Amino acid sequence: MRTKLTVFLIIISLFSCRVNAINVTYIADTNEITPFWQNVHDIAQAAAQDLNINLTFVRGEGHRLYQDEVIKKIVEAKTKPDLLIFMAHKRSALRNFTLLEQAKIPFVTLSHFTYKDNLNLKPQIGYPQEKFKFWLGEHYDDxxxxxxxxxxxxxxxxxxxxxxxxxxxxxxxxxxxxxxxxxxxxxxxxxxxxxxxxxxxxxxxxxxxxxxxxxxxxxxxxxxxxxxxxxxxxxxxxxxxxxxxxxxxxxxxxxxxxxxxxxxxxxxxxxxxxxxxxxxxGHIYSVAWLMAKVYDHFQTKTVFHPGIQSPSSEFSLIDIHNVNAMEKLTYQNDFFHINFYCFTQTYTKESVYNFSINALNRQINRASNHTCH
CATH class of the missing domain: 3.40.50.2300 (Response regulator)
Structure with missing residues (x-):
C-alpha cells in the first residue's frame, strides 16, 4: 500500500540559541515512501533538528507536472519559505525558476544541469546566481x-x-x-x-x-x-x-x-x-548535508557559489569486508546520535566541508551528541 509522506515540521533544536529558526521546504521527487526515501526523510529531519531548521517535506509525486503545481502554490502562498529545495526537471526549469525569481524565494536544485546532456538548457537558465540570482546552487551526488x-x-x-x-x-x-x-x-x-x-x-x-x-x-x-x-x-x-x-x-x-x-x-x-x-x-545523507550548508548560508557564510558546480559528496561501498563497521550508518534509530552542527563551517571554521564516511563514523561513535568530540 502506498504510504503517504507526512509533512513534518521541526520546531525544537539543540542549538536554538544560535539563530532564529530557518524555514525550509523540500519537495521530495517521489510518489511513495520506499525504504530509501524514508531514510532520506529521517536523516534530513535529524539534521534540521540539530540546526534549528523548520523543515517541511512535501511530495512531488515523482513527476514534473505535479511538482510544477506544488511550486506554483508555494509561490502564491502568503507565507513563503526562506529557502526551497527541489529536483528541477529540464522541461519546466525555465518556468519554475522564473516564478521563484519573481517571488524572491531562494532555491537550491538537486539536479545536475551542468551534465553534458543538459547543455541545451544553458542559454535559457545559465549557471546558478547568473541569470537567476535566487538560484543559489546545485547540490547533487556523483x-x-x-x-x-x-x-x-x-x-x-x-x-x-x-x-x-x-x-x-x-x-x-x-x-x-x-x-x-x-x-x-x-x-x-x-x-x-x-x-x-x-x-x-x-x-x-x-x-x-x-x-x-x-x-x-x-x-x-x-x-x-x-x-x-x-x-x-x-x-x-x-x-x-x-x-x-x-x-x-x-x-x-x-x-x-x-x-x-x-x-x-x-x-x-x-x-x-x-x-x-x-x-x-551514502546519498541517503545528501539532504542532511544540504541542511548544514543552508545553516551556514544563513550565518552569512559563502557556501553556494556561481558558475559550474561540483558534486557535493561521493558514494561509498558496503561489502562483506566492511559491513559490520558500516552497518550502523544505515540504522534509522542511530540518525539522531549524529550531531550535524559539527559538520557546519560555522563550527569547523574550515573553508571546505568534510562530509566523509570517516567523519560520520566518528560522530556516530561518540558517547553523546551534545558535543562534537
Missing part, C-alpha cells in the same frame, strides 16, 4: 562515480572467485531514463570498457519495479546463455535479481555477483548473508 565504484567491485569479486572465466558477462538493470540513470550508465559503462575481460550484454530499464527486475533477469540470463555480474540501480531491484538467480539454481557470490544502490536494510542483511555482493550508498 552517480557516475558511484556506478563506476560499484562495477569495479563486482568485476574484481567475479574474477577472484572465477579466475578461469575468460569473459565476464554484465547485465545492468536501470531504474528509468532520468539524468541520474544516465550518469549511472556512464559510470558502469566506463568500468566495463576499461576491463578487457568484461562485456556489457544489456542495459535494461525495470522502472524500479521488483517483479520486473526479477523477470528481466531470468529471461535475459537465458537469452545471453549466462550472466556473471548484475549491477542494479537500486538495492530493491538487486534483491529481486538475487531471487531470480536462486530460482534458476544459481548460488549468489559463487555463480553470479550482484550489486545495487541505496544501503537498503534488506541489502545490508543480504551482504552479511553473502547473497548480495555490494551496495553503493
Amino acid at each position: 552517480h557516475t562515480q558511484g556506478a563506476y565504484l560499484l562495477m569495479n567491485n563486482l568485476l574484481t569479486r567475479a574474477k577472484k572467485v572465477k579466475p578461469d572465466n575468460p569473459l565476464i558477462k554484465v547485465l545492468a538493470i536501470n531504474g528509468d531514463f532520468a539524468a541520474q540513470s544516465l550518469q549511472k550508465t556512464a559510470g558502469f559503462t566506463k568500468s566495463v570498457n576499461e576491463d578487457n575481460q568484461a562485456i556489457l550484454v544489456q542495459n535494461i530499464v525495470a522502472y524500479w519495479d521488483y517483479d520486473k527486475a526479477e523477470d528481466y533477469f531470468i529471461n535475459l540470463y537465458r537469452r545471453h546463455k549466462g550472466i556473471d555480474v548484475v549491477l542494479a540501480a537500486s538495492d530493491h531491484m538487486a534483491v529481486a535479481a538475487i531471487e531470480g538467480a536462486k530460482d534458476i539454481g544459481l548460488i549468489p557470490n559463487k555463480d553470479i555477483f550482484i550489486g545495487g544502490f541505496d544501503w537498503d536494510r534488506k541489502a545490508i542483511r543480504g551482504i552479511k548473508q553473502e547473497q548480495l555482493t555490494a551496495s553503493a550508498g
Whole structure:
C-alpha cells in the first residue's frame, strides 16, 4: 500500500540559541515512501533538528507536472519559505525558476544541469546566481562515480572467485531514463570498457519495479546463455535479481555477483548473508548535508557559489569486508546520535566541508551528541 509522506515540521533544536529558526521546504521527487526515501526523510529531519531548521517535506509525486503545481502554490502562498529545495526537471526549469525569481524565494536544485546532456538548457537558465540570482546552487551526488565504484567491485569479486572465466558477462538493470540513470550508465559503462575481460550484454530499464527486475533477469540470463555480474540501480531491484538467480539454481557470490544502490536494510542483511555482493550508498545523507550548508548560508557564510558546480559528496561501498563497521550508518534509530552542527563551517571554521564516511563514523561513535568530540 502506498504510504503517504507526512509533512513534518521541526520546531525544537539543540542549538536554538544560535539563530532564529530557518524555514525550509523540500519537495521530495517521489510518489511513495520506499525504504530509501524514508531514510532520506529521517536523516534530513535529524539534521534540521540539530540546526534549528523548520523543515517541511512535501511530495512531488515523482513527476514534473505535479511538482510544477506544488511550486506554483508555494509561490502564491502568503507565507513563503526562506529557502526551497527541489529536483528541477529540464522541461519546466525555465518556468519554475522564473516564478521563484519573481517571488524572491531562494532555491537550491538537486539536479545536475551542468551534465553534458543538459547543455541545451544553458542559454535559457545559465549557471546558478547568473541569470537567476535566487538560484543559489546545485547540490547533487556523483552517480557516475558511484556506478563506476560499484562495477569495479563486482568485476574484481567475479574474477577472484572465477579466475578461469575468460569473459565476464554484465547485465545492468536501470531504474528509468532520468539524468541520474544516465550518469549511472556512464559510470558502469566506463568500468566495463576499461576491463578487457568484461562485456556489457544489456542495459535494461525495470522502472524500479521488483517483479520486473526479477523477470528481466531470468529471461535475459537465458537469452545471453549466462550472466556473471548484475549491477542494479537500486538495492530493491538487486534483491529481486538475487531471487531470480536462486530460482534458476544459481548460488549468489559463487555463480553470479550482484550489486545495487541505496544501503537498503534488506541489502545490508543480504551482504552479511553473502547473497548480495555490494551496495553503493551514502546519498541517503545528501539532504542532511544540504541542511548544514543552508545553516551556514544563513550565518552569512559563502557556501553556494556561481558558475559550474561540483558534486557535493561521493558514494561509498558496503561489502562483506566492511559491513559490520558500516552497518550502523544505515540504522534509522542511530540518525539522531549524529550531531550535524559539527559538520557546519560555522563550527569547523574550515573553508571546505568534510562530509566523509570517516567523519560520520566518528560522530556516530561518540558517547553523546551534545558535543562534537
